[in-house]
Amino acid sequence: MTTAKHVRVRFAPSPTGHLHIGGARTALFNYLFARNEGGSFILRIEDTDRERNTVEAVHHIIDGMKWLGMDWDEGPEVGGDHGPYTQLERLDIYHQYAQTLLDKGSAYYCYCTPEELDEKRKLAMKRHLPPKYDRRCRSLSDGECKTFEGEGKRKVIRFATPDRGETSFTDLIKGRVGFKNGLLDDFVIMKSDGIPTYNFAAVVDDHLMNITHVIRGDDHISNTPRQILMFKALGLDDIPEFAHLPMILGSDGSRLSKRHGATSVIEYKSLGYLPEALDNYLALLGWAPGTEREIFSLEELVKEFSLGRVGSSAAIFNPEKLEWMNGEYIRATDLDVLTKEILDVDSGEAPFIKTAEFEYLKSVVALEQERLKTLTEFPEMTKFFFEEDVEYDQAAWDKIMTQEHVPGLLNGLKDKLGKLTALKAEDVEKMMRDLAAEMGIKTSLVFHPLRVAVSGRMVGPSLFHMVEVLGKDRVLKRITDTLQLF
Numbered sequence: 185m186t187t188a189k190h191v192r193v194r195f196a197p198s199p200t201g202h203l204h205i206g207g208a209r210t211a212l213f214n215y216l217f218a219r220n221e222g223g224s225f226i227l228r229i230e231d232t233d234r235e236r237n238t239v240e241a242v243h244h245i246i247d248g249m250k251w252l253g254m255d256w257d258e259g260p261e262v263g264g265d266h267g268p269y270t271q272l273e274r275l276d277i278y279h280q281y282a283q284t285l286l287d288k289g290s291a292y293y294c295y296c297t298p299e300e301l302d303e304k305r306k307l308a309m310k311r312h313l314p315p316k317y318d319r320r321c322r323s324l325s326d327g328e329c330k331t332f333e334g335e336g337k338r339k340v341i342r343f344a345t346p347d348r349g350e351t352s353f354t355d356l357i358k359g360r361v362g363f364k365n366g367l368l369d370d371f372v373i374m375k376s377d378g379i380p381t382y383n384f385a386a387v388v389d390d391h392l393m394n395i396t397h398v399i400r401g402d403d404h405i406s407n408t409p410r411q412i413l414m415f416k417a418l419g420l421d422d423i424p425e426f427a428h429l430p431m432i433l434g435s436d437g438s439r440l441s442k443r444h445g446a447t448s449v450i451e452y453k454s455l456g457y458l459p460e461a462l463d464n465y466l467a468l469l470g471w472a473p474g475t476e477r478e479i480f481s482l483e484e485l486v487k488e489f490s491l492g493r494v495g496s497s498a499a500i501f502n503p504e505k506l507e508w509m510n511g512e513y514i515r516a517t518d519l520d521v522l523t524k525e526i527l528d529v530d531s532g533e534a535p536f537i538k539t540a541e542f543e544y545l546k547s548v549v550a551l552e553q554e555r556l557k558t559l560t561e562f563p564e565m566t567k568f569f570f571e572e573d574v575e576y577d578q579a580a581w582d583k584i585m586t587q588e589h590v591p592g593l594l595n596g597l598k599d600k601l602g603k604l605t606a607l608k609a610e611d612v613e614k615m616m617r618d619l620a621a622e623m624g625i626k627t628s629l630v631f632h633p634l635r636v637a638v639s640g641r642m643v644g645p646s647l648f649h650m651v652e653v654l655g656k657d658r659v660l661k662r663i664t665d666t667l668q669l670f
């Protein structure tokens with residue numbers, strides 16, 4: 185009997201900045217696949233590009249992943265049996281593997297200077313040839329090498345890519361993919377400063393970390409034959425399966441970028457998005473659930489996810505859909521939790537939120553929960569609930585309050601509302617409908633002026649509930665204040 189292999193996948197970001205939408209989608213698909221399979225999810229920091237990678241970016245990535253609720257089984261902060269999980273802490277390991285390749289004749293030292301390489305590149309371009317390294321150092325004699333060493337020349341290690349044949353693999357998403365070896369370069373695996381390059385370090389780590397599936401963006405597909413060739417050259421037979429995720433494009437069909445709105449996950453946090461909504465939306469960027477249903481909690485995604493349902497064509501990032509989905513999540517959130525989230529996201533620009541009495545804030549949240557699409561819209565939508573003086577929207581005033589019957593109506597309303605002990609929504613509604621009938625006018629002619637008087641606006645939540653939440657004192661005061669303006 186054969187037992188199924190324990191699935192081990194990794195998310196391997198290069199820490200250059202915040203966790204962006206594309207990276208988060210890759211992380212999420214790895215996470216969902218691992219959890220669905222009962223496997224392990226590993227976070228590995230690929231920080232070998234010392235000019236672009238920073239320690240702060242590692243923190244940003246970790247924060248983004250935590251916010252999205254993706255926990256990892258091995259990696260920074262949690263450790264594990266296959267560490268260290270940061271590549272710059274693994275340099276000795278890469279040197280050993282580079283030595284193995286050198287010993288096997290699958291890699292060689294290259295002493296060409298950057299200037300020489302530049303010359304060669306220019307020459308190739310002139311001849312309309314691909315700017316590939318001409319393999320000059322691949323056939324250096326021991327003597328020549330010794331001479332260069334004696335001169336103290338700087339050297340890199342290059343992989344000796346086979347000239348002939350094809351390297352192919354069956355991608356779990358794209359199907360069979362093949363590359364002619366002759367088109368691949370003798371790429372550098374170890375730089376002159378002793379730091380490995382991505383393609384090499386990733387192979388060593390995927391091997392030593394027992395990675396069974398490499399799930400990553402399809403911009404890496406052309407790296408795959410190089411990586412497979414290195415596994416083979418090292419004599420390793422644990423080549424992982426590959427699944428290359430489709431690109432994410434903006435709605436105009438170009439690669440997702442800043443132009444299409446927020447691109448980092450944490451920016452979405454400050455824009456008032458809920459992590460559950462972002463997870464759900466990211467999951468749909470390439471993965472199709474196979475039903476009409478679109479709303480899935482993270483647990484449900486774990487249950488439903490399969491690589492077989494990931495499509496190979498590009499996914500379109502649609503900010504309106506994400507916003508709609510966020511609204512769905514806001515509506516489904518428990519009121520206490522939602523109120524706390526609103527308090528949390530408020531950056532202090534709307535001080536009335538932080539200082540509001542919690543129960544009052546909660547009753548305002550309850551009124552707006554239906555309409556809210558992002559948490560950050562809340563202060564602007566509701567400031568009249570909290571501020572002492574109402575700001576009247578000019579258009580609302582001109583349209584509604586300039587009607588002849590309004591001052592008399594407001595006086596009448598003030599009187600009738602004053603007689604109610606507490607402003608219960610149903611009582612207020614009944615009183616106002618009766619009043620409209622008494623005055624022989626349409627209900628809207630009674631409702632709208634009260635709305636503008638108490639909120640300054642033409643649109644908002646249900647008028648009667650709004651009046652109930654504002655409470656008798658505020659409502660009467662606002663009507664009195666409004667009357668002074670006539």
Ligand code: GLU
Nearest residue numbers: 196197198230386400404
């Ligand atoms: N460090 C690479 C990146 O951030 C990882 C690619 C891979 O998953 O192999 O794109």
